[in-house]
Amino acid sequence: MATPSETISPRRERTRGRLLDAAFDVFARHGVQAASIEAVCEAAGFTRGAFYSNFASKEELFLALTERETRAQLTALEAAAVNLGPDPVGADAPIRDAVRCVLAAVMPDPAAKQSWSVMALEFELMALRDPQVATRYSAQQRRLRNELVDTLDRLMKDLGLRFAVGSHDAVDLLLGAFEAGQRTALLTGSDDARPSTLIETLVDLLVTPA
Amino acid sequence: MATPSETISPRRERTRGRLLDAAFDVFARHGVQAASIEAVCEAAGFTRGAFYSNFASKEELFLALTERETRAQLTALEAAAVNLGPDPVGADAPIRDAVRCVLAAVMPDPAAKQSWSVMALEFELMALRDPQVATRYSAQQRRLRNELVDTLDRLMKDLGLRFAVGSHDAVDLLLGAFEAGQRTALLTGSDDARPSTLIETLVDLLVTPA
DNA sequence: GGTTCTCGATACATCCACGTATCCGATACA
DNA sequence: TGTATCGGATACGTGGATGTATCGAGAACC
Numbered sequence: 160m161a162t163p164s165e166t167i168s169p170r171r172e173r174t175r176g177r178l179l180d181a182a183f184d185v186f187a188r189h190g191v192q193a194a195s196i197e198a199v200c201e202a203a204g205f206t207r208g209a210f211y212s213n214f215a216s217k218e219e220l221f222l223a224l225t226e227r228e229t230r231a232q233l234t235a236l237e238a239a240a241v242n243l244g245p246d247p248v249g250a251d252a253p254i255r256d257a258v259r260c261v262l263a264a265v266m267p268d269p270a271a272k273q274s275w276s277v278m279a280l281e282f283e284l285m286a287l288r289d290p291q292v293a294t295r296y297s298a299q300q301r302r303l304r305n306e307l308v309d310t311l312d313r314l315m316k317d318l319g320l321r322f323a324v325g326s327h328d329a330v331d332l333l334l335g336a337f338e339a340g341q342r343t344a345l346l347t348g349s350d351d352a353r354p355s356t357l358i359e360t361l362v363d364l365l366v367t368p369a
Numbered sequence: 370m371a372t373p374s375e376t377i378s379p380r381r382e383r384t385r386g387r388l389l390d391a392a393f394d395v396f397a398r399h400g401v402q403a404a405s406i407e408a409v410c411e412a413a414g415f416t417r418g419a420f421y422s423n424f425a426s427k428e429e430l431f432l433a434l435t436e437r438e439t440r441a442q443l444t445a446l447e448a449a450a451v452n453l454g455p456d457p458v459g460a461d462a463p464i465r466d467a468v469r470c471v472l473a474a475v476m477p478d479p480a481a482k483q484s485w486s487v488m489a490l491e492f493e494l495m496a497l498r499d500p501q502v503a504t505r506y507s508a509q510q511r512r513l514r515n516e517l518v519d520t521l522d523r524l525m526k527d528l529g530l531r532f533a534v535g536s537h538d539a540v541d542l543l544l545g546a547f548e549a550g551q552r553t554a555l556l557t558g559s560d561d562a563r564p565s566t567l568i569e570t571l572v573d574l575l576v577t578p579a
Numbered sequence: 580g581g582t583t584c585t586c587g588a589t590a591c592a593t594c595c596a597c598g599t600a601t602c603c604g605a606t607a608c609a
Numbered sequence: 610t611g612t613a614t615c616g617g618a619t620a621c622g623t624g625g626a627t628g629t630a631t632c633g634a635g636a637a638c639c
Contacts, residue, residue: 170606170616190498192402195596209617211598277497280490287487287555288400297556328570331553332546335567339545345497346507357545360538364574380586380636405626419587421628582639589632595625602619609612 175213177203179224187274191221191281218285222295225282228275229299232265233306239264240310243317253318254366255359261310262337262358265303276341304330321369329365336361385423387413389434397484401431401491428495432505435492438485439509442475443516449474450520453527463528464576465569471520472547472568475513486551514540531579539575546571 167175181203185194196217200210214220239261286296308330315321322329340357377385391413395404406427410420424430449471496506518540525531532539550567 168615174617190402190494192400193498197596206618207597208599208619212616277494280494280497283552283556284400284487284490284494287490287552293556293558297553300556323574324570328567331549331567332542332571335545335549336542338549339541342493342497343507343541346493346503346510348503357538357541360534361542364533378585378636384587407626416588417627418589418629422586580639583637585634585636587632587634589630591630592628594627597623597625598621600619600621602617604615604617606615607613609610 171213174203174205174209175223178205178210178213178220179227182220182224183228183274183278186224186281187278191217191278191285196220218289218292221282221285222292225296225299229303232303235264236261236303236306236310240313243314254315254320255362257314257318258311258333258358258362261307261314262333265307273345276338276345279338280342304334307334315366315369319369320366322365323367324365332361332365333358381423384413384415384419385433388415388420388423388430389437392430392434393438393484393488396434396491397488401427401488401495428499428502431492431495432502435506435509439513442513445474446471446513446516446520450523453524464525464530465572467524467528468521468543468568468572471517471524472543475517483555486548486555489548490552514544517544525576525579529579530576532575533577534575542571542575543568 178199182194182199185199185202188194189198196210197207199220200207203209210220214223243257243260282296286293304327308326311322311330312326315326324332336357388409392404392409395409395412398404399408406420407417409430410417413419420430424433453467453470492506496503514537518536521532521540522536525536534542546567
């Protein structure tokens, strides 16, 4: 994938990485729109000159960041799927645990959880405003969602269960409930570790014996 | 409600109204963060002087706007409830129609639909960042949501149906699915009039005969 | 009809972020 | 070790948004 013969120097690679890390932090703290390029550079220990030598604009940075995050989520998802496949979790409420596990894979770090769900919101917003960004962004999202569908399908089959609705709809509903729950949790300030009971309610509705 | 003896001159009232209208427009078009106060004033046909004589900051404007909108949505909701109460819609798929009708009441204008769902996102974001805004904003949202719960409860009772889960959870799920569907619709560019089939799928899951 | 006060307009000073053009040190390569 | 290129730093000019202090017209009130 990506441009084949376009070799990137390791030095450049590192500074790009540090800039992305810093961007994640600063975006999470101050918001994507509100965050100045300067602030990102400062957090990364660089000057604006370095930034403009690596990215053309904040949009480019934004897309590179989501690219990296989506990629990380995809690999995390695959790893989780491998772990779940052969030997399902507890026998108690296997689906709940499994779903929770899969969701945790996509959104692992509880500290980053908050930052990420807020940033995801903002990313979506940027995409909603800029059609050019929208196409790239929604492609990324689609990939992630499809992967989720596949993983859950396989998981359900392994567990001898099935969704009451199409798996695409199921995933859409799950994601919607997940995000909604997380946001209201953030708003009300309740820092529950669990992704709200809403998901589990929905899972009970969605999952039926095969 | 509000400050009792603090009389507001009719003149002031009008300019405030025009500023709010303009803010709705400009916010929808350019985004809340991106929109400059100046732009709002220009759209309203005023100068910045007028603005600062009516609002202390953009946050104040924002809160006044959401206040007005939620109020409007609440009254629309009540009106819809009255219409639905005595004589349910079609006999075909009464719940679907009813739910769609209620949702349409909360989010009526198809043209404003897009603007509003984007703005709602952005509002939530502002609230997520500013704790002071969050308390006021989430109070508004809670009011609206509770009203929705009541309306749907009454509606279901009238139709001889019931939710498979608690009505609060049901409303949360419905709202989540609604927003998620709307946003993905916006992202993919499909300008469906219907609020996506996701809602109907969910309604079928949620609603059972009493 | 005159006086007062309200409210929006005008003008000003400030600040901050942006993007670019240029420079200089370090690294790679011979 | 000498040289050329790469990549980040420095410095500059610019534009736009903010908030405030002041002014003047017109409405309200007697």
